[in-house]
Amino acid sequence: MRNILIIAGNTFHQAIRDKILYGIIIFALIFIGSSVVISSLSLEEDIFVIRNFGLAGIYIFGLIITVFLGASAIYEEVERKTTYLLLSKPVTRADIIWGKFLGLLAGIGTTILLMAVAYLLILLVSGGSLDFPAILAVMLQMAEVALLLAVLIMFSIFTTPLAATIYTILILYIGHVLPLIQEFAIKAGGTTKYLLMVAYYIFPNLEKFNIRNLVVHNIPIPPKEVLLSLGYSAAYILLALFIAQRLLNRKDM
Amino acid sequence: MNPAPIEQKQIYSASIRNKAFPFLILAIIIASQYYYDIRRSERPLIPPTIIPAQILKFGDLGLHSAASSLMWIYTIQQVGTHPKKIPDLIKVVNDLDPKFGYPYAFAVLILPPLGFKDGGVEIALRGVREVNTDWKIPYYLATTYHIFFEDRKNALFYFDIVARMPNSPQEAKAVASRYGTSKTVRDQTKDIWASIYETSNDELVKERASRYIIHIDMLELLEKAALIYRQKYGYYPKKIAKLVQPGILKEIPLSPLGLEFYLDESGRALAK
DSSP: HHHHHHHHHHHHHHHHHHHHHHHHHHHHHHHHHHHHHHOOOOOOOOHHHHHHHHHHHHHHHHHHHHHHHTTHHHHHHHTTHHHHHHHHHHOOOHHHHHHHHHHHHHHHHHHHHHHHHHHHHHHHHTTOOOOOOOOOOHHHHHHHHHHHHHHHHHHHHHHHHHHHHHHHHHHHHHHHHHHHHHHHHHHHHHHHHHHHHHHHHSSSOOOGGGHHHTTTTOOOOOHHHHHHHHHHHHHHHHHHHHHHHHHHHHOOO | OOOHHHEEEHHHHHOOOOHHHHHHHHHHHHHHHHHHHHHHHOOOOOOOOOHHHHHHHHSSOOHHHHHHHHHHHHHHHTTTTTTGGGHHHHHHHHHHHHTOOHHHHHHHHHHHHGTTTTHHHHHHHHHHOOOOOTTHHHHHHHHHHHHTTHHHHHHHHHHHHHHOOOSHHHHHHHHHHHOOOOOSSSOOOOOOHHHHHHHHOOOHHHHHHHHHHHHHHHHHHHHHHHHHHHHHHHSSSSSGGTTTTTTTTTOOOTTTSOOEEEEETOOOOOOO
């Protein structure tokens, strides 16, 4: 555990020192801030639009940061041979995977937290109240981001950062259209239905973590549903990192 | 050794050229953008493309409500330029997010004067089903039934819903619960528009409400002038312009709704 925490700490420091990350954060803050201007065009729905665009901004930029930080996570370590240095010490490959994952997650979490604080401040300044449900939405977004990061790390072991990014974006896209795929499968029937339903259960269902559409309308979210989504994320992360670990074990280093 | 004065001058002018160059390029960029905007305003307006909500849902990564807000802002921009497309655009907004209440209310109040009476009502009826907590939808629906359909039964039905809603404002509650008890339909209409003006923050809705209020005020003014005319001559004028000749009115006012005023045989001011 100590090894994991040391690697995580180093990864976190390395991640937040990246200048490109600051650029993305500045763009994210500008986007969230601009929701005030956009909302003024919406006639009576200012706060609704700020909440919508604010949460969408946190989500989209959170994803960009995740892909940016996660894509080259392991690949660069292997390419630069820094993994060899780590493995020459009493550090297992599993420690590297988990350390990288936790460090990057902490880095991404910090940036998402920063965006969330900016969002809450903007909402308060614009005449809204403290948006507690939005905090829950951001928490679930973190669960989604953690899942994607685990998948990204898994991909980054056996492929280049560009390919890992493309695969992860595909997973992200499929993950969000799964409910539509399910609808289609039910209508289709026959073999197509079974094939699509297999895909439906295997691919990560990222719509589980999307409560933004409910939050903006102040629709209560059952706590059981939230817990189930968090559990789903944890299970998927375990699976993805387990596969990542096996893949790294097979790698000739 | 110091460079010769000519050499120094050359270095100096080269430095000025280097500094001025980016500004020159920037000026060209600004000028080209300015010229492009002038040219663009000469081009005919392209009608908005309506993409079905189902397709948009495929590409918005689950951000349906944010996509709906974006679509809503886009829809508002089209009110002045492409009013015929508004019903379809509002449908897309609410297909993306059926719980987004304001477009339903907006549609039922703004679409009938644009010639989409049934379309506006259809959208609002869906709104009443989907968002049963938003008082504006039944209130504006009742207003439309009252004004554009002269359907007092349905107007009363939806006003009654508003009167019983806990979150509706006092102004709306008062009008809704008084509906059917006023002396004239015109009084009721004026009351309704006044309450809409007071309770709305939407500039477009406020402007429309104030136009109706001014229009009704003008009708009342014309009827008073017609009454004075009758006291003077013993009969109502056959043409509305006759109110100007004896100096009762300086001029016949122009309706802010773009309608033409006239008087019937009983001295009642109407608009067509």
